[in-house]
Structure formats: structure tokens, C-alpha cells
Amino acid sequence: MNAPVKIETTLKDWETDQEVRWCPGCGDYAILKAVQRTLPQLGCDPANTCFISGIGCSSRFPYYMESYGFHTIHGRAPAVATGVKLANPDLDVWLVTGDGDGLSIGGNHMMHVLRRNVNMQIMLFNNEIYGLTKGQASPTSRIGTTSPSTPIGSVDRPANPCSFALGAGARFIGRGFDVSKNLPEVLKAAHAHQGAAFIEIFQNCIVYNKDVFEEFAAPKGAGDRQLWLEHGKPMLFGDPKTGFDKGIGLDRDNLALTVVDATEENWEDAGVLVHDATNRSVAHMLIEMPFGPFPMALGVIYDDPRPTFESGVAEEREKATAGKEANLAKLLGTGQTWTVDANEGHPTD
Amino acid sequence: MATQAADNSSANDQSPQPEAVVVRFAGDSGDGMQLTGGQFTLSTALAGNDLATFPDFPAEIRAPQGTLFGVSAFQINFGSRQINTAGDAPDVLVAMNPAALKVNLSSLKPGGLIIADTGEFTKRNLDKAKYDQSPLDDDSLAKWDVLAFDISALTIEAVKPFGLGNKDALRSKNMWTLGLALWMFDRPRGPVQDWLKQKFRSKPEIADANIAALNAGHAYGETAEISGPLKQLSIPAVESEPGLYRTITGAEAVSLGLVAGAQLAELPMFFGGYPITPASAILHHLARLKQFNVTTFQAEDEIAAICAAIGASYAGSLGITSSSGPGIALKGEAMGLAIMTELPLVIVNSQRGGPSTGLPTKTEQSDLYQAVFGRNGDAPMPVVSACSPGDAFEVAIEACRIAVEYMTPVMLLTDGYIANAAEPWKVPDPDTFEPFPAKFLEEKNGPDDNLLPYKRDGKGARPWIKPGTPDLMHRIGGIEKAQDTGHIDYDPENHQAMTDARVNKVLGVSVPDQTIAAGEAGGKLAVVGWGSTYGPIHQAVNRSRVKGLDVSHIHVRHIWPLPANLGDLLKSYDKVLVPEMNTGQFKTILRDQFLVDAQPLTKTSGQPFTIAELEQAIEGALS
Numbered sequence: 001m002n003a004p005v006k007i008e009t010t011l012k013d014w015e016t017d018q019e020v021r022w023c024p025g026c027g028d029y030a031i032l033k034a035v036q037r038t039l040p041q042l043g044c045d046p047a048n049t050c051f052i053s054g055i056g057c058s059s060r061f062p063y064y065m066e067s068y069g070f071h072t073i074h075g076r077a078p079a080v081a082t083g084v085k086l087a088n089p090d091l092d093v094w095l096v097t098g099d100g101d102g103l104s105i106g107g108n109h110m111m112h113v114l115r116r117n118v119n120m121q122i123m124l125f126n127n128e129i130y131g132l133t134k135g136q137a138s139p140t141s142r143i144g145t146t147s148p149s150t151p152i153g154s155v156d157r158p159a160n161p162c163s164f165a166l167g168a169g170a171r172f173i174g175r176g177f178d179v180s181k182n183l184p185e186v187l188k189a190a191h192a193h194q195g196a197a198f199i200e201i202f203q204n205c206i207v208y209n210k211d212v213f214e215e216f217a218a219p220k221g222a223g224d225r226q227l228w229l230e231h232g233k234p235m236l237f238g239d240p241k242t243g244f245d246k247g248i249g250l251d252r253d254n255l256a257l258t259v260v261d262a263t264e265e266n267w268e269d270a271g272v273l274v275h276d277a278t279n280r281s282v283a284h285m286l287i288e289m290p291f292g293p294f295p296m297a298l299g300v301i302y303d304d305p306r307p308t309f310e311s312g313v314a315e316e317r318e319k320a321t322a323g324k325e326a327n328l329a330k331l332l333g334t335g336q337t338w339t340v341d342a343n344e345g346h347p348t349d
Numbered sequence: 350m351a352t353q354a355a356d357n358s359s360a361n362d363q364s365p366q367p368e369a370v371v372v373r374f375a376g377d378s379g380d381g382m383q384l385t386g387g388q389f390t391l392s393t394a395l396a397g398n399d400l401a402t403f404p405d406f407p408a409e410i411r412a413p414q415g416t417l418f419g420v421s422a423f424q425i426n427f428g429s430r431q432i433n434t435a436g437d438a439p440d441v442l443v444a445m446n447p448a449a450l451k452v453n454l455s456s457l458k459p460g461g462l463i464i465a466d467t468g469e470f471t472k473r474n475l476d477k478a479k480y481d482q483s484p485l486d487d488d489s490l491a492k493w494d495v496l497a498f499d500i501s502a503l504t505i506e507a508v509k510p511f512g513l514g515n516k517d518a519l520r521s522k523n524m525w526t527l528g529l530a531l532w533m534f535d536r537p538r539g540p541v542q543d544w545l546k547q548k549f550r551s552k553p554e555i556a557d558a559n560i561a562a563l564n565a566g567h568a569y570g571e572t573a574e575i576s577g578p579l580k581q582l583s584i585p586a587v588e589s590e591p592g593l594y595r596t597i598t599g600a601e602a603v604s605l606g607l608v609a610g611a612q613l614a615e616l617p618m619f620f621g622g623y624p625i626t627p628a629s630a631i632l633h634h635l636a637r638l639k640q641f642n643v644t645t646f647q648a649e650d651e652i653a654a655i656c657a658a659i660g661a662s663y664a665g666s667l668g669i670t671s672s673s674g675p676g677i678a679l680k681g682e683a684m685g686l687a688i689m690t691e692l693p694l695v696i697v698n699s700q701r702g703g704p705s706t707g708l709p710t711k712t713e714q715s716d717l718y719q720a721v722f723g724r725n726g727d728a729p730m731p732v733v734s735a736c737s738p739g740d741a742f743e744v745a746i747e748a749c750r751i752a753v754e755y756m757t758p759v760m761l762l763t764d765g766y767i768a769n770a771a772e773p774w775k776v777p778d779p780d781t782f783e784p785f786p787a788k789f790l791e792e793k794n795g796p797d798d799n800l801l802p803y804k805r806d807g808k809g810a811r812p813w814i815k816p817g818t819p820d821l822m823h824r825i826g827g828i829e830k831a832q833d834t835g836h837i838d839y840d841p842e843n844h845q846a847m848t849d850a851r852v853n854k855v856l857g858v859s860v861p862d863q864t865i866a867a868g869e870a871g872g873k874l875a876v877v878g879w880g881s882t883y884g885p886i887h888q889a890v891n892r893s894r895v896k897g898l899d900v901s902h903i904h905v906r907h908i909w910p911l912p913a914n915l916g917d918l919l920k921s922y923d924k925v926l927v928p929e930m931n932t933g934q935f936k937t938i939l940r941d942q943f944l945v946d947a948q949p950l951t952k953t954s955g956q957p958f959t960i961a962e963l964e965q966a967i968e969g970a971l972s
Contacts, residue, residue, distance in 0.1 A: 078653075079652065083656065
């Protein structure tokens with residue numbers, strides 16, 4: 001892949017002339033703005049940027065980005081994006097999907113784009129509901145979610161998108177939420193990561209699943225409920241006004257995370273873990289920390305790059321074609337051949 | 350050991366040097382019959398005969414030994430005249446075990462020759478084949494000549510010097526049999542010996558053992574004092590046009606045609622596939638041709654295979670995907686996306702028996718409705734069909750041309766028979782192919798410095814715009830597009846106009862006028878076929894014409910849109926008969942499109958039509 005040329009743009013340059021058709025107050029607006037704010041900071045070139053989506057509210061996203069965009073079919077965006085990247089690895093591809101699109105109908109493709117490690121940013125807007133089809137329970141809906149298809153509450157256990165991604169072999173896992181001021185930082189880290197970068201973005205569906213993330217996303221008390229992870233920094237949290245007062249430690253007997261009292265001064269003695277984004281085991285524990293007893297892990301949870309699928313395909317091509325010429329006439333005449341002589345009309349060898 | 354048949358009036362005796370012979374090798378699926386047949390085919394092609402083959406094997410990789418359903422067969426028809434089919438009834442049946450005899454006996458020509466390995470006619474194998482007693486010992490085979498001897502023992506004897514165990518030694522049985530067959534038809538052994546040395550180059554002792562078995566079988570024919578059925582026949586070479594020839598299967602021809610098509614379009618090729626019988630061979634062939642700017646991608650499923658191909662086309666490659674009926678069904682929604690976004694794409698369907706999993710290794714033409722109509726919404730798509738392995742090469746190029754020139758997905762129909770069958774192929778000269786270079790939009794194409802991604806050219810095609818092109822950023826997708834701008838548009842008049850535009854673009858695809866394969870315009874009967882029924886229909890019509898019947902053969906390559914003159918041509922005959930390996934799908938299309946009284950002749954046994962069946966139907970239609 002060639003080093004991308006940095007281009008100067010502003011937020012306005014990334015807006016299209018299309019009327020945005022999400023419900024007023026939808027979390028998608030905030031995510032759109034966060035992306036439009038982030039891309040100029042990264043020096044991205046609209047002509048070299050391509051947003052690819054499936055079906056659902058989130059998947060309307062490409063229409064509102066002044067770049068190349070492909071609104072595909074339900075669940076299949078990872079497969080389309082894989083074809084795009086193999087045909088032109090230099091394109092900067094962003095995949096936009098949701099909990100239904102990416103984990104239900106498209107779960108299979110999500111697994112494979114992650115395990116293959118195709119170089120792109122994958123934003124999964126998780127609102128724990130089917131919005132565009134009017135509010136049915138989704139694969140991330142919590143047990144007991146009442147919806148038109150589950151009138152007395154859903155009974156199936158929800159999937160955890162980041163656990164799924166980690167299990168599928170993702171080498172980058174980030175988490176944020178729609179209105180978070182830190183979301184651009186997560187997007188930047190994902191963009192810097194070479195390979196499939198999976199970002200779960202909690203998104204408030206104000207019509208069908210209003211405020212389900214309020215417990216940790218609400219500004220009030222956010223410090224106690226959000227653990228923003230930074231590589232190399234201790235996992236501390238707490239009210240920013242009064243200073244961090246808690247941290248994440250390791251219960252070594254049970255191999256489990258634990259919340260310990262700690263401050264910026266005594267965290268080492270208190271046994272607070274330092275976030276190592278390349279530690280897959282701890283990433284798994286952070287992703288699965290039950291919210292309530294623990295805060296919600298946010299930011300860059302895991303970031304440990306491996307060679308991309310495209311680079312593997314390119315290397316394979318180099319090996320396979322070394323010393324071979326692309327001569328069509330020769331190719332057609334390969335194999336067990338014989339010549340029929342002009343004079344006799346019979347084979348001569 | 351030879352068992353002399355009571356009735357000695359074999360076909361061979363009546364005509365010592367026939368123009369064409371049909372041989373069927375049949376054995377257990379582990380006996381290597383496909384390899385034997387393949388090698389016999391090569392030797393026969395090198396001897397200058399025209400030929401056609403029909404591999405017929407079970408879906409199981411290693412079906413239980415000796416069972417009736419585990420029988421694998423390979424039939425070859427070769428001769429000194431033009432050969433169009435693999436032959437109706439074999440003249441010679443090589444039966445490596447009782448099950449192979451039982452399954453294949455009914456098709457053997459009366460008076461034909463059976464070569465059987467007595468070493469395999471054990472109580473156990475007879476039981477598995479549901480024989481109460483050995484057919485070699487009673488008079489149930491009286492209609493045929495029988496040559497039965499212990500091929501197993503002779504093979505073990507032949508490979509003894511190489512110190513192989515009995516099990517390994519018996520693996521060379523097929524080469525022993527091939528040696529005998531090569532002697533019978535006066536074919537050279539050299540190419541097979543070369544092939545064995547190459548195949549087993551890391552295990553020279555195995556190569557030597559197989560060559561010894563091959564030579565022993567050949568020597569057996571030469572020296573064995575057998576009177577009666579076993580005679581050497583020489584089938585002279587066919588008169589062919591001068592030039593370079595090779596044997597080719599349909600799967601190879603499709604692969605090469607697609608490579609040629611992408612080169613003529615001056616595009617990199619992206620091939621997305623998922624393993625499925627009988628289409629996988631195309632993926633395998635193309636995976637070895639990366640030097641032709643080919644990328645092959647084995648996707649996680651059929652849907653991903655086509656979606657990745659669509660993504661690649663969007664990014665400026667020629668996207669291609671391939672499958673068989675069940676996989677094509679899974680790709681349906683994505684085909685609609687390619688139709689809506691008007692991107693070039695070639696979809697190859699190697700049809701097999703259906704519905705559902707159906708008969709994976711048997712042939713059928715029952716995906717015609719699926720190809721023409723099988724998508725949600727009004728989703729028009731050009732459909733072309735191949736009639737033989739060699740023809741598949743040209744049709745694959747044609748599919749690429751239509752896709753690129755009209756910005757549309759195109760379906761290429763072949764079938765299991767074409768995919769696996771081999772025939773001699775005159776190697777074409779690529780310099781004679783007409784290039785159709787793809788064009789990409791480089792600058793804005795509308796008034797007032799606007800970009801119009803859905804502005805159509807004279808052919809109704811929209812411009813192809815590669816992501817990465819400066820200043821041409823735009824969005825496409827599966828939602829209905831506004832004319833010209835391509836913006837989302839639910840307006841009723843716009844949907845009407847866009848539906849019409851898509852339909853008319855496909856109906857406007859330039860298709861050559863329909864020609865007549867045999868006979869003339871007008872008359873009592875036209876036999877109309879498409880796809881792999883070409884061979885048997887052509888032979889049956891020609892034979893009927895020799896008998897003085899007023900019948901012509903029309904073979905349709907372009908299924909959608911149909912040639913403009915086809916309707917008038919069909920109306921010039923009193924009767925129209927449409928033989929198909931389905932329940933009458935093309936017949937329905939012809940009736941619908943032209944209001945002609947097309948009559949069906951259908952067959953869905955998983956086996957190709959025989960010439961005799963078609964001759965009978967022609968006589969019936971004319972009586």
C-alpha cells in the first residue's frame with residue numbers, strides 16, 4: 001500500500017448535499033459529526049475514501065459523507081468491502097453496520113472479514129434494536145426487551161459485539177458511544193491500525209430503545225461508570241472533579257478483574273493494572289466486565305496488528321507469478337497438444 | 350479364461366473398422382476410472398480422432414466399496430468422423446466389478462463387448478451388487494460378447510518386481526486395463542507413460558509399477574491367444590482443419606474464456622467463488638492463472654463470493670463469480686444489487702440436477718427460469734449458454750463483452766456435462782479476437798460541473814466510475830436511483846422510468862441473428878435446443894434428414910435477450926419441438942415471447958439425451 005497523501009479538508013468538505021433522514025435526536029447524527037470532524041484531522045482525501053454499508057439506519061451513513069460510498073445489501077457489506085480492498089488496496093475503506101446488520105444477518109461475513117484481517121475501519125452502531133424495521137429485538141437486545149416481535153419480553157441471550165470480534169480474530173477492538181467527546185480519538189486509533197479495526201459504538205435509538213445506555217453514557221456520574229483505556233496508563237476511573245478514586249486490579253486467585261480503591265498517587269501499590277493494548281487475555285476480561293459492579297470499558301481495548309489480508313494476497317501473487325509470463329496464446333495452447341498438418345488433415349504428433 | 354459368448358455376431362465382427370466406437374470404463378469409485386478415461390481420451394485425441402466424453406460419477410468421494418451406488422463410469426465416443434455426443438450405447442463396457450456390470454449393462458449395445466475382471470466377482474462383491482449368482486456363470490449375458498479374466502491377478506503378477514503389497518499392487522489395475530484398451534484401439538502408450546512419470550515423479554517405484562501394469566495389459570492384448578471378441582481395431586484419424594489442437598473440458602474452457610475476456614476488456618479479473626460441485630473446477634483453474642492479473646478469492650459463502658465480486662467491479666476490476674444451482678439461488682439478492690447499481694459482473698452457473706441439493710454430480714438444464722427470472726423485482730439480466738466444452742470458451746468471452754459494454758451482470762449457463770466432458774479443441778489465435786476495452790469516467794459528465802453517475806450512453810449504459818478518481822465522489826446502492834444523478838428517489842414516475850431503462854438496456858443488448866445449425870428456414874419441423882443438448886439434437890436431426898425427414902435444428906446461444914429474428918424463424922415451421930433436460934422451461938419462454946406452439950420433449954434423469962431418443966421424437970412429431 002502506498003503511503004496516503006494527506007489532504008487539507010474541513011468538516012464542511014465531508015458533508016453531502018443530501019438531506020439527512022435519521023429521526024430527530026438520533027445518536028447517528030453525533031456519530032456522523034464525529035467522523036466528519038475526525039477525517040480532516042487525519043488528512044484523509046475524500047476521493048480516496050470509501051464508506052461501505054449494509055442495510056439499516058446506520059447503513060444510510062454513506063449517503064451523508066462526501067466521499068465514495070456504497071450502500072449494499074443486508075449484512076453483506078464486509079464481503080463487498082473485501083472485494084473493494086482486494087481490487088484496490090490503496091482505498092481507505094470504512095465499513096458502517098449495526099447490531100442487526102453486522103451480527104445477525106451478516107454475522108458470518110463479520111467473522112470472516114475480521115479473521116482475514118482486511119485493512120479497514122468497521123464501525124458497528126449498537127442500539128440493541130432493529131430501528132429501520134420498526135423496533136424488533138436484535139441480537140444485542142437484553143433479555144426481557146419488549147418489542148413488536150417479543151411482546152412479553154425477549155428470551156434469547158444477547159451477543160457481545162466486542163467478544164464476538166475478539167473471538168473471530170480481530171486485532172483491534174475499540175469502543176465508544178455516540179455523543180462521547182472521546183469518540184474521534186478511538187476513530188483515529190482505528191484508522192492508524194493496519195488491519196481490520198472493529199469499533200463498537202453504542203448509539204441511542206430515541207424512538208425504539210431510548211436511553212438504554214444512559215446508565216453509563218449519562219454525563220452525570222460518568223466518571224464512575226466509564227473506564228477510558230489508554231495504552232501504558234493505569235486503569236483508573238472516578239469523578240474527574242474529585243480525582244480518580246478507583247482502579248481495575250487483578251484477582252490472581254480467580255483470574256478475574258476486580259475493582260480496587262486507588263488514586264493517581266497510590267495506584268501501583270493498590271495493584272491497579274496498566275493497560276497493555278496488546279494483551280489479548282486482559283482485553284477479553286475488559287470486554288466482558290459486567291456493567292454495574294464494574295464500569296464500562298471504553299476506548300482502545302485491544303490493538304495488536306498482524307499482516308493484512310491484502311498484503312498476504314499480494315505476496316501470494318508475487319510468488320505465484322514469479323518467472324511466469326502472461327502470454328494468452330501460449331496459455332491457450334498449453335497441455336497435451338497436437339498439430340494437424342495442412343496437407344494431410346491428419347495429426348503429425 | 351475367456352468366456353466365449355454363444356452369439357458371436359458382434360458389432361465388431363460385422364464392421365471390422367467402424368467409423369466410431371463408444372467405450373465405457375466402469376468400476377468402483379476408488380478404482381480410478383475417471384483417470385483411466387481421461388488418459389484414454391488424451392491418447393485418442395493424439396491419435397487424431399474426434400471425440401466426446403461423459404464422466405458419470407457418484408457424489409460420494411469414496412462410496413462404500415463394491416456397492417451399486419459407488420459405481421463410477423467414464424464413457425468416450427471417438428471416431429474418424431465428426432463426433433457430437435458421448436454416444437448413446439457403448440460398444441465396449443469395461444466392468445471392474447459386479448456392481449459396475451450391473452449398473453451399466455442395460456445401456457450396452459446388443460452384441461457389444463463386456464470386459465470383466467473375474468478377480469472381483471467374489472461372493473462378497475456379488476452380494477453387494479445384489480447378484481444371486483455370478484452373471485459370468487449363467488446365460489444372462491448371452492446377448493453380448495464376454496471376455497472375463499482375472500485382471501486383478503494379472504496386475505499383481507505384473508507389478509511383483511516392485512515389491513508392493515497386494516493392496517497397492519491392485520491400485521494399478523486401472524492402468525493394466527488402460528493398457529489393454531490402448532492395444533485394442535491401436536493407441537500409443539507413450540503419452541500415458543510420460544504422464545505417469547510426471548505424476549509420480551516423487552515416487553518413481555509407483556510410476557514404474559503403473560507403467561509395468563500398463564505394458565502388461567497392452568502385451569496381454571498383443572500376445573494372448575484369444576479367439577473371438579478381442580480384436581484390434583484401428584479407427585483412422587478424423588479429417589480436421591489444419592492447426593494446433595488440444596483436449597479441453599468445459600470448466601477449463603470457461604476459465605480460459607474468462608481470462609481472455611478480461612484481457613480483451615483490458616481489466617484485472619477478480620473471481621469470487623465458494624466450493625460447489627460441479628463448479629469448483631473453474632476456481633481451481635483460475636487460481637493457477639494469477640500471472641494474467643487474476644485474483645481468486647475463496648469466500649466464506651456463495652453470497653460473499655458474489656458480493657466480493659461486485660465490490661471488485663465497483664473498484665474497477667471485472668468481477669466474476671461462479672456456482673451451481675443452489676449457490677446461484679443464494680446469490681439472487683446480490684445479483685439484484687448489481688442490476689440496480691449497474692455494475693459489470695459475470696455469473697457462471699454450472700447447472701446440476703435439482704431442486705435443493707438434488708443430484709450434485711449429474712447434469713440438468715433446470716436453472717433456466719432461475720437465470721432469466723429468478724430475482725426479486727423486475728431484474729433483467731442477459732443470459733448466454735454454452736453448448737460444448739469448446740463453445741464455452743467463446744461464450745465466456747461473449748459474457749464478459751456484454752457485461753462491460755452494457756454495465757450489467759450477465760449469466761453464463763453451462764452444465765455438469767459440459768463442465769466435465771472433454772473434446773478436441775482447435776486452439777484459437779488471440780489476435781483474431783475483437784477487443785472491447787473498458788472505459789472509466791475521468792471527469793464530470795454533466796452540465797454546470799455536475800457529476801451524473803446514472804447518465805446513460807447510446808447503449809443505455811451508465812458510466813463506470815472508479816473510487817479513487819479525483820472529484821467524482823458519489824454514492825450508489827440498492828435503493829432506487831434518480832435518473833442521471835443517482836440520488837435516492839422514491840418518486841413513482843422515476844421508478845417507472847428507471848425500471849423501463851433497465852429492461853430496455855438489457856433488451857437492447859446486441860445479439861447476433863439466429864442461424865440454423867442443420868437444415869433450412871421453413872419446413873415441417875424445427876428442433877430447438879440450447880446448451881449441452883446441442884450434440885445429440887444435431888446428430889439426431891442429421892440422421893433424420895439422411896432418412897429424408899423434413900426437420901431442421903436451431904440451436905439458441907443467447908437466451909436473453911433472444912435473437913430478434915428467432916420468432917419469425919420459428920413461425921416458418923409447421924411444428925416446433927424443444928428437447929430440454931428440464932420440465933420444459935425454454936419451451937415456455939418461446940411460447941411467451943413469440944406465441945408459437947412449441948412442444949416440449951423433456952428429460953430429467955440426470956443423463957444427457959441419447960440420439961436414439963431424439964430420432965424417435967422427431968419421427969413421432971412428423972408422423
